[in-house]
Amino acid sequence: MITGFDFGTSNCAMGVVEPSENNAETVTLLPLENGKAFVPSTLYALERELICESVGLQITNPSLKEEYIGLRSGPLAQARRVRLEEGIEQDEQSLFFGHAAFEQYFSLPEEGYFVKSPKSFLGSSGLRAESINFFEDIVTAMMQSIKQRAEKSLGENINHTVIGRPVNFQGIDAEKSNQQAIDILTVSAKRAGFQSVEFLFEPIAAGLNFETRLTEDKTVLVVDVGGGTTDCAMVRMGPSHRNNVDRKADFLGHSGERVGGNDLDIQLAGKCLMPLFGMQSIMKSGLPVPTQPFWNAVTTNNVGAQSSFNSQQTGFQLEQLLLDASQPHLIQRFIDLRDEKQNHHVVRSSEQCKIALSSLDQSYVDLSYIEANLGCDVSRSDFSEAISRPLSRMVALMEDAVAQAGCQPDLIYVTGGSAQSPVIRKAIEQKLGSIEVVDGDHFGSVAAGLTVWAQRIFS
Incomplete structure (x- = not known):
């Protein structure tokens, strides 16, 4: 299945083209949260170390999973220690997304780990390798959740996607910033299960949608x-x-x-x-x-x-x-x-x-x-x-x-x-x-x- 994926700063949405009357094709935005097409770009984890663990467990491609486990051996071991120390059971929900993430944060703001709008950070200058890895994990976890929700709604797998991107993620050293952000998004999308990933400027995407109305x-x-x-x-x-x-x-x-x-x-x-x-x-x-x-x-x-x-x-x-x-x-x-x-x-x-x-x-x-x-x-x-x-x-x-x-x-x-x-x-x-x-x-x-x-x- 083919989708457009708006991994937005405030909200995320995913669309598909479906046949309609007279064999015409129409764009449908898939329900992602409580029947609605838009899910806030938020994540809450009981402990930040558990984000990495969740990502690893949900990578479905065997070679990517093996590679990821090798790259994150240290953080994965730390996640196991945190579970033991905090008494968090394996079957206990540890990550929340969208409005559920807001609810968890509002109820226990001084506990857990909350992040809103991770897309804002992807092009930040001076990030260490550890920080880039962490942002990859946050984005992957969110993409995995959104893709799973979309696939449940469709009843079939989603393999190919075009993801929106801003003209510039950051104003400082824009070319390097843009490449860093695109690399994070690409790696995350592949780990989330997309086989093919392309990007399109967001204002051009918005224009393409409007163009269908022009006579x-x-x-x-x-x-x-x-x-x-x-x-x-x-x-x-x-x-x-x-x-x-x-x-x-x-x-x-x-x-x-x-x-x-x-x-x-x-x-x-x-x-x-x-x-x-x-x-x-x-x-x-x-x-x-x-x-x-x-x-x-x-x-x-x-x-x-x-x-x-x-x-x-x-x-x-x-x-x-x-x-x-x-x-x-x-x-x-x-x-x-x-x-x-x-x-x-x-x-x-x-x-x-x-x-x-x-x-x-x-x-x-x-x-x-x-x-x-x-x-x-x-x-x-x-x-x-x-x-x-x-x-x-x-x-x-x-x-x-x-x-x-x-x-x-x-x-x-x-x-x-x-x-x-x-x-x-x-x-x-x-x-x-x-x-x-x-x-x-x-x-x-x-x-x-x-x-x-x-x-x-x-x-």
Whole structure:
């Protein structure tokens, strides 16, 4: 079976082409969790060492399994020790994915190992071999789970896939970063059981899905505001182009950067929620409290920031701040958040606020899971001000793609979960003028386009 696989920063989805009436073929996104097509890109493990063990147990290809066991002999032995020490039985569920991972983390944030949006880390610079191996295991475990769910839904094996990729996984040393991320995804996909793996730029995939609706040729600026990146592509599309297998001549320009919905959540959390934990407060000396620990707390898509936030040095710094602060109760609240590992939960609350502000002028952020009656109101104007920096970078990417093409688009096709925000829509319209802006399936367009391309190259 052939699939398109959107291994997304925020959500994952998988699609297949199925026959419909009059022998026509339609793209169907497979139910992956509770009958829904989208599963959050999250993993929770009772102990992080058990991720490696789970991967090894579920590799079905004998040669790949043998190779993996040889490569991970040390971590696998450590996993066995952890099971014995923690009293975790072999038949006890040790890994959780999607909403179940969120539920486990929310109920026991200070225990276990929780990761959200692993795709954000794959292109990180300076990763040691051990870190790359660990990210391979996280991605493989997630892919194994998603593939098994999809196959259960289909009732048959999935062998070939096209996986979406951003234009750039990271902004620094992009070529090396991109290769590292693609290597991790390829190795993981093969260990998850895919025999053939290809990749396609996500904005182009979104454009392919939109192209099926066009009745005349157009030059389209595709703007995909994903969870981890914003990717733009200027593409000639329509009836004269869509049946071509080689589309290189139709792609007039593309741009992409690691700035997406997660960055909007982080900025909103930092500027609107972190003041409740002491950010922007004053020390007894009259100087402002250092802001870096607070930004590190909410920058959950950055390995370095999270390492720093959880370091012993930050612990010592916060103990000193507690003595020097003019409002020590705020710093203590922040220390409690850190001790109980609730920073991911705060960013999740920020994300839910962002989503609410797509349809509301104001939303209340409830933080009572940290302290009774804790929370604040956030307006759409507050959100607009908080995200001004990443939003300006998104608009610059659109301008770059248009400049590369050397022509103006006939229309703008916007997709991606964060593209639903009226604040982002307004910025696009203000910058690119009176060009028609068309909304796509904000969550399913990439998966659908990947499926269209997979069917074209594998069938």
